[in-house]
Amino acid sequence: MNALNISETMQALGLQAKQASAQMAKAPSAIKNKALLALARLLRSQTEALQADNAKDLARAQANGLSEPMVDRLRLTPKVLETCAQGCEQLAAMADVVGEVSGMKQMPSGIRVGQMRVPLGVFGMIYESRPNVTIEAASLSIKSGNACILRGGSEAIDSNKALARLVEQALLEAGLPATGVQLVQTTDREAVGQLIAMPEYVDVIIPRGGKGLIERISRDAKVPVIKHLDGNCHTYIDAPCDLDMAVKVTENAKTQKYSPCNATESLLVARAVAADFLPRIGAVFAAKGVEMRADAEALALLQAVPGARLQTATEQDWSEEYLAAVISIKVVAGVEEAIAHINQYSSHHTDAIITRDHMHAQRFLREVDSASVMVNASTRFADGFEYGLGAEIGISTDKFHARGPVGIEGLTSLKYIVLGEGEVRG
Amino acid sequence: MNALNISETMQALGLQAKQASAQMAKAPSAIKNKALLALARLLRSQTEALQADNAKDLARAQANGLSEPMVDRLRLTPKVLETCAQGCEQLAAMADVVGEVSGMKQMPSGIRVGQMRVPLGVFGMIYESRPNVTIEAASLSIKSGNACILRGGSEAIDSNKALARLVEQALLEAGLPATGVQLVQTTDREAVGQLIAMPEYVDVIIPRGGKGLIERISRDAKVPVIKHLDGNCHTYIDAPCDLDMAVKVTENAKTQKYSPCNATESLLVARAVAADFLPRIGAVFAAKGVEMRADAEALALLQAVPGARLQTATEQDWSEEYLAAVISIKVVAGVEEAIAHINQYSSHHTDAIITRDHMHAQRFLREVDSASVMVNASTRFADGFEYGLGAEIGISTDKFHARGPVGIEGLTSLKYIVLGEGEVRG
Numbered sequence: 001m002n003a004l005n006i007s008e009t010m011q012a013l014g015l016q017a018k019q020a021s022a023q024m025a026k027a028p029s030a031i032k033n034k035a036l037l038a039l040a041r042l043l044r045s046q047t048e049a050l051q052a053d054n055a056k057d058l059a060r061a062q063a064n065g066l067s068e069p070m071v072d073r074l075r076l077t078p079k080v081l082e083t084c085a086q087g088c089e090q091l092a093a094m095a096d097v098v099g100e101v102s103g104m105k106q107m108p109s110g111i112r113v114g115q116m117r118v119p120l121g122v123f124g125m126i127y128e129s130r131p132n133v134t135i136e137a138a139s140l141s142i143k144s145g146n147a148c149i150l151r152g153g154s155e156a157i158d159s160n161k162a163l164a165r166l167v168e169q170a171l172l173e174a175g176l177p178a179t180g181v182q183l184v185q186t187t188d189r190e191a192v193g194q195l196i197a198m199p200e201y202v203d204v205i206i207p208r209g210g211k212g213l214i215e216r217i218s219r220d221a222k223v224p225v226i227k228h229l230d231g232n233c234h235t236y237i238d239a240p241c242d243l244d245m246a247v248k249v250t251e252n253a254k255t256q257k258y259s260p261c262n263a264t265e266s267l268l269v270a271r272a273v274a275a276d277f278l279p280r281i282g283a284v285f286a287a288k289g290v291e292m293r294a295d296a297e298a299l300a301l302l303q304a305v306p307g308a309r310l311q312t313a314t315e316q317d318w319s320e321e322y323l324a325a326v327i328s329i330k331v332v333a334g335v336e337e338a339i340a341h342i343n344q345y346s347s348h349h350t351d352a353i354i355t356r357d358h359m360h361a362q363r364f365l366r367e368v369d370s371a372s373v374m375v376n377a378s379t380r381f382a383d384g385f386e387y388g389l390g391a392e393i394g395i396s397t398d399k400f401h402a403r404g405p406v407g408i409e410g411l412t413s414l415k416y417i418v419l420g421e422g423e424v425r426g
Numbered sequence: 427m428n429a430l431n432i433s434e435t436m437q438a439l440g441l442q443a444k445q446a447s448a449q450m451a452k453a454p455s456a457i458k459n460k461a462l463l464a465l466a467r468l469l470r471s472q473t474e475a476l477q478a479d480n481a482k483d484l485a486r487a488q489a490n491g492l493s494e495p496m497v498d499r500l501r502l503t504p505k506v507l508e509t510c511a512q513g514c515e516q517l518a519a520m521a522d523v524v525g526e527v528s529g530m531k532q533m534p535s536g537i538r539v540g541q542m543r544v545p546l547g548v549f550g551m552i553y554e555s556r557p558n559v560t561i562e563a564a565s566l567s568i569k570s571g572n573a574c575i576l577r578g579g580s581e582a583i584d585s586n587k588a589l590a591r592l593v594e595q596a597l598l599e600a601g602l603p604a605t606g607v608q609l610v611q612t613t614d615r616e617a618v619g620q621l622i623a624m625p626e627y628v629d630v631i632i633p634r635g636g637k638g639l640i641e642r643i644s645r646d647a648k649v650p651v652i653k654h655l656d657g658n659c660h661t662y663i664d665a666p667c668d669l670d671m672a673v674k675v676t677e678n679a680k681t682q683k684y685s686p687c688n689a690t691e692s693l694l695v696a697r698a699v700a701a702d703f704l705p706r707i708g709a710v711f712a713a714k715g716v717e718m719r720a721d722a723e724a725l726a727l728l729q730a731v732p733g734a735r736l737q738t739a740t741e742q743d744w745s746e747e748y749l750a751a752v753i754s755i756k757v758v759a760g761v762e763e764a765i766a767h768i769n770q771y772s773s774h775h776t777d778a779i780i781t782r783d784h785m786h787a788q789r790f791l792r793e794v795d796s797a798s799v800m801v802n803a804s805t806r807f808a809d810g811f812e813y814g815l816g817a818e819i820g821i822s823t824d825k826f827h828a829r830g831p832v833g834i835e836g837l838t839s840l841k842y843i844v845l846g847e848g849e850v851r852g
């Protein structure tokens with residue numbers, strides 16, 4: 001397809017999405033839930049057919065020499081498809097937030113003013129490899145009353161096409177427009193450039209993928225972007241604190257999994273508890289093979305830990321998102337220095353304090369400028385499911401519109417509604 | 427000042443604003459209110475000095491041949507300054523929304539999750555002529571815990587500099603950083619280009635002015651923009667409705683003032699009430715000299731009105747924001763056609779239905795895709811003060827982040843806060 005054809009194709013997708021969005025927005029909850037349940041049913045009944053299409057992607061990936069973990073992410077196993085089906089059923093079981101009215105108050109003029117939650121309109125989603133994201137995005141789009149245009153990775157194109165056909169069938173079964181959820185059928189990169197530059201049709205772009213991709217999209221997009229850059233998360237051990245809790249939570253925050261964006265990458269320790277705390281957590285890290293990049297003061301306290309893998313931290317380490325068995329460690333004077341360090345080096349994703357001091361907890365909550373701020377809990381909890389959002393379309397590290405895990409509410413906005421009895425302005 | 431110097435100056439303003447924003451964000455309510463009350467006091471005690479600076483702007487405007495209404499908008503009369511002072515006092519009397527915690531719920535894991543309202547950080551405001559906007563923006567910035575960079579019109583530069591000095595003095599008196607509110611001191615246009623392209627320092631841009639300015643800023647900005655484009659507002663007269671109410675509300679919506687963005691520009695009338703309603707409203711418009719641009723069916727019903735100024739409406743009329751004694755009029759089959767027409771032609775600012783039918787009211791509220799949707803009230807009510815927001819920094823015709831009149835809440839975002847007792851992720 002040449003650039004002109006791609007431009008025409010994307011414009012057509014945009015127009016169709018815009019037209020479908022009005023139908024999606026006014027669809028009753030029962031109809032949207034019918035589509036979600038139909039999709040769950042189809043995912044189960046068509047598991048074998050889906051695996052046949054998925055096999056084409058897998059064969060191509062293997063022929064292209066993709067690494068085994070990459071091939072694995074592409075795989076639509078019965079278990080992956082069952083999880084997708086259950087996700088659709090869970091969304092169907094949730095109350096509908098579209099149309100929810102809040103804050104209705106009567107004004108001195110007599111009018112009553114409140115706000116109604118309404119869909120954003122059309123969102124464009126750009127993602128890589130894992131084809132189950134197609135179902136996650138489609139189901140969130142249906143439940144939130146938005147239309148969407150999905151652009152998955154080229155490695156997963158056959159799987160995505162097969163999944164998109166099931167979504168279309170489910171929409172039609174429920175009496176919703178088939179164009180409520182559309183998949184970009186071409187793998188040409190030019191399509192992304194078009195998708196992010198159609199403000200007349202697309203209200204917001206949600207990219208999921210590597211930092212380079214997201215930075216490029218944010219720079220070039222002509223519409224708002226709900227973006228998630230890196231997660232350089234901190235755990236700060238305050239004084240006084242429950243040292244057993246501090247060890248347990250820090251171990252979980254760093255080592256439960258190394259790859260998630262909400263894993264702790266940097267450990268700050270109040271000087272008053274450092275001599276007690278650091279040897280204990282150092283022993284845990286040593287046992288698990290976690291490399292410690294520490295400042296001089298922390299290093300001195302960690303030297304005696306048997307088997308510790310120690311390095312002197314560089315300035316660069318304070319900003320690093322390792323996503324690996326590495327952690328930076330620094331001793332600080334107290335909560336004030338911890339907050340200042342975090343606000344300087346954190347990626348504003350998730351930061352936690354472990355403390356018994358109420359005033360320190362309140363200051364930390366108020367002053368740390370991050371999407372999620374925690375007291376006495378593992379940073380690993382920063383997640384749409386753990387926060388009770390039902391499902392998550394992404395995690396926003398922005399402040400505008402949505403911050404932190406983005407669920408259905410992040411795909412909606414509030415319009416003002418006014419109820420009067422013939423009032424006029426004086 | 428050359429382009430390089432302007433770039434350096436704006437970068438310095440940005441860095442200072444960013445640094446000040448942390449102080450502004452954590453300032454206790456009492457301190458912010460102290461600054462607001464000091465500002466009110468200074469505006470009153472320095473009225474004469476301010477008028478001396480204002481006189482320089484007025485003399486230059488007259489020498490440059492500005493029209494009398496334009497010169498009038500520049501004028502800092504004692505009354506204008508008193509209104510500014512009262513606005514500051516009203517903000518000081520309001521509860522502080524910064525730090526407000528909402529939706530705290532306990533999750534199955536044991537953690538409690540809620541959201542805390544926090545300032546956006548730094549906003550840049552770009553506005554024209556009226557110097558009192560400097561005080562409105564500065565006071566909203568202080569109350570909402572944001573830092574801001576203000577860029578007023580070149581016509582008002584001497585007034586704005588004098589007002590900004592008082593703001594600085596009020597900030598210092600309260601112990602807040604003088605750089606919490608900064609005025610761009612140069613009138614060079616290049617400064618605007620710099621201000622809207624510093625995502626490292628500025629979180630959001632709020633332009634106020636003509637549509638051309640706002641479109642240009644939206645196109646070129648590298649940060650989110652809270653923008654207000656045009657206001658093509660509709661009033662739809664449904665069947666059945668209270669005809670006396672319909673006449674009274676329509677008259678107010680169109681003729682109470684012609685220039686505001688929330689004035690009704692287009693009147694839709696259900697066929698079942700058109701023969702009763704149109705001659706009555708036609709007589710009102712004829713008496714007030716309002717030109718009616720009507721479709722054929724409405725024209726036929728308006729012909730007999732004595733003194734009516736009638737025109738056949740063109741396709742262009744349905745999209746027009748007249749801001750003048752002109753209204754477009756169309757007969758429609760009923761609520762369905764009215765909603766479709768509004769969603770096609772409205773600028774998504776404010777649209778109203780006059781009805782007695784509950785189902786029609788509900789459909790209109792739900793399906794009209796506008797920032798404010800009203801039942802049985804004048805579109806003129808779409809305003810931050812009338813909505814009880816306390817003060818208004820602008821009106822957003824966007825869906826993302828803030829929609830409709832934007833007050834202090836629109837200058838804030840919600841971060842997640844998590845309170846645990848040592849929970850870890852399983």
